[in-house]
Amino acid sequence: MAFKIIVCAKQVPDTNEIKIDPVKKTLIREGVPSILNHDDANALEEALKIKDAYPDTHITVVTMGPPQARDMLIECIAMGADEGILLSDRALGGSDTWATSNAIAAAIVKLKDYDLIFAGRQAIDGDTAQVGPQIAEKLGIPQVTYVAEFELEKDMKHITVKRALEDGYELIKIETPCMLTAIKELNTPRYMSIGGIFSAVRKEIPAWGAKELGVDVDKEVGLDASPTNVFRSFTPAPKGKGVILEADTDKELADKLLINLKAKHVI
Amino acid sequence: MAINVIKEKCVGCKLCIKACPFDAIDMDGKLAVINEKCTACNQCIAVCKFSAIEKTEDESGPADLSAYKNVWVYAEQRAGKLMNVALELIGEGRRLAREISDDTKVYAVLIGEGVGALKQECFEFGADGVYLIDDPLLKNFTTDGYTKVLYDAVTQYKPEIVLFGATHIGRDLAPRVAARLNTGLTADCTRLDVKVSSYIDYAEKNTTLDTSTLDPASEDKGLKQTRPAFGGNLMATIICPRTRPQMSTVRPGVMTRREQVPGATGEVVQVKPVLSESDIRTKIVEIVKSAKEIVSLTDADIICSGGRGLGDPSGFDLIRRFASKVGGVVGSSRAAVDAGWIEQSHQVGQTGTTVKPKIYFACGISGAIQHLAGMQTSDIIVAINKDPDAPIFEVADYGIVGDLYKVIPQIIDEWENADALYESSVR
Secondary structure, eight states: OOOEEEEEOOEEEOGGGOEEOTTTOOEEOTTOOEEEOHHHHHHHHHHHHHHHHSTTOEEEEEEESSGGGHHHHHHHHHHTOSEEEEEOOGGGTTOOHHHHHHHHHHHHHHTOOOSEEEEESOOTTTOOOOHHHHHHHHHTOOEEEEEEEEEEOTTSSEEEEEEEETTEEEEEEEESSEEEEEOGGGOOOOOOOHHHHHHHHHOOOOEEOHHHHTOOTTTTSHHHHOSOEEEEEEOBOOOOOOEEEOOSSHHHHHHHHHHHHHHTTOO | OEEEEOTTTOOOOOHHHHHOTTOOEEEETTEEEEOTTOOOOOHHHHHOTTOOEEEEOOSSOOOOOTTOOSEEEEOOEETTEEOHHHHHHHHHHHHHHHHHOTTOOEEEEEEESSOGGGHHHHHHTTOSEEEEEEOGGGSSOOHHHHHHHHHHHHHHHOOSEEEEEOSTTHHHHHHHHHHHHTOOEEEEESEEESSHHHHHHHHHHHBOOOGGGSOTTOOOOOOEEEEEEGGGTEEEEEEOOSSSSEEEEEOTTTSOOOOOOTTOOOEEEEOOOOOOGGGOOEEEEEEEEOOSOOOOGGGOSEEEEEOGGGOSTTHHHHHHHHHHHHTOEEEEOHHHHHTTSSOGGGBBSTTSBOOOOSEEEEESOOOOHHHHHHHTTSSEEEEEESOTTOTHHHHOSEEEESOHHHHHHHHHHHGGGHHHHHHHHHO
């Protein structure tokens, strides 16, 4: 039977491109591109590598987001995924990580059998790294996060991964079905292929809402069901502007700097 | 709870659309309409000049949360050594506990095999007590094993708050435990408050938040968890009003540990774990301590960081020479890591390490917001960059507009002379 992989991905604004309006202190969103979250691209790439080795592998990419997240699914299919599922519904809006994982876990249950779930470690807009483990918890499967190397044995059952730690790594053995979260060190994501783009644009991408997922909109998903709420939000106060040192030579600049640091008692 | 536009008051000025970080407001003719991307972050309410946007609170009152008491800190240890962040959180947990009430305590939760001796260190850094969960099956961290015993302990003893260090292990364990408890978890917090008055105090000193709508005398003792979002472009304070415990992961290096009190003692609660080998579905083959250069960015007094302005990977040779001269540690921007010039372990910023050294030298770093988010609380920031308009100069205490390849060697050469230079300058 074909090996079935589910990849969890998210469309995110490229936070490197976001700037703050210096006068109004608000985010400037115009012109900020939406991209496939970096770690999720690594998750998809690792799935595609399995498919390279075992061509009957089937890869489904699941994402939750606004209708335009469909574009990201098309990109994933153009890279080589077999299908994409979009979870999009006003009732899912405002979900925190707990509620988001309820929706995605419900989608995975609806997709029935799977061998492996790959997600990115975290998304660059929220940086929580919580949704992957929380999906695994709701599905009752084991997990390994921060996966930097991956090896699937020929029996398609036993997996060995290298899990990155701050001060080294662990080698861990785990069996399917399981959830793995990918980091950048795992691989280099491929580009979309021309053939892939052609088949992607023709591909039907189902959109599922709360009804299709069979989730309780009052208790499981959306803003009201989420255990966490935003109390306040604000932009960080800019630090007071410092001084630009000026001098005729680089040596004098260095001297001025050192005198200032000495005066502040920091050296 | 939801954000609503009051149709009668909306004039269609679109100020809210500009302010919305989530692209969650559309125009329907001359009326603003909130769409499904809304997270109820309140930004639009703050900018609306016509009071045309309101937040409707949830009607259902909170469940009985009074059974939950005390603050727990997951005292992460690796190979029998407590992580720094655990000690930082014990200090922070103690501050929060005392803000809640005089008889609220902070407990360190020690999980492992033969880790009982670590309790002394926990007491000395401020823990009122320790929950000790000791078992051979808990020798090394496993998601399944640690989740089960921590979940069982929380269910039995009902803490009001549980704090974790946002380490690779804390960020693996905490979401799993929170999901099993069906409670909220806030990631990578940089500030925690219980009393509204402390929150106001923090907000007024450090943020642009309008605090006039907050009541300093409020009885609200819920945990206010502040964290960066959008790569540090926005700060959000998150609450967990209806479920307990309230759980947070906190970035290492952000909170300050308390002064150590040698000989301090406290209460010890032995928790008997119910765990069998079959509960643990992963098997650790080996744990390898990195043979790589140890980068302890969080502990460094001086950090010399390089960015894309170095031009090529060999630029880090100069940065290394600089760091070794000044007794500092090498850091980098995400751009330099993405370019493959240096390993990720050196990365400072929102997705890297948060640092607050005494001196941060930013060399050839333009200052993307996500980088600033990880270093702007450094005591002194020195920026060296060719581009006078680089955003890094906005946060720098001292800026040098110039060629880093010329300026840094001069700083290296003059470093030993700093005393003499200073003396002659004040004379």
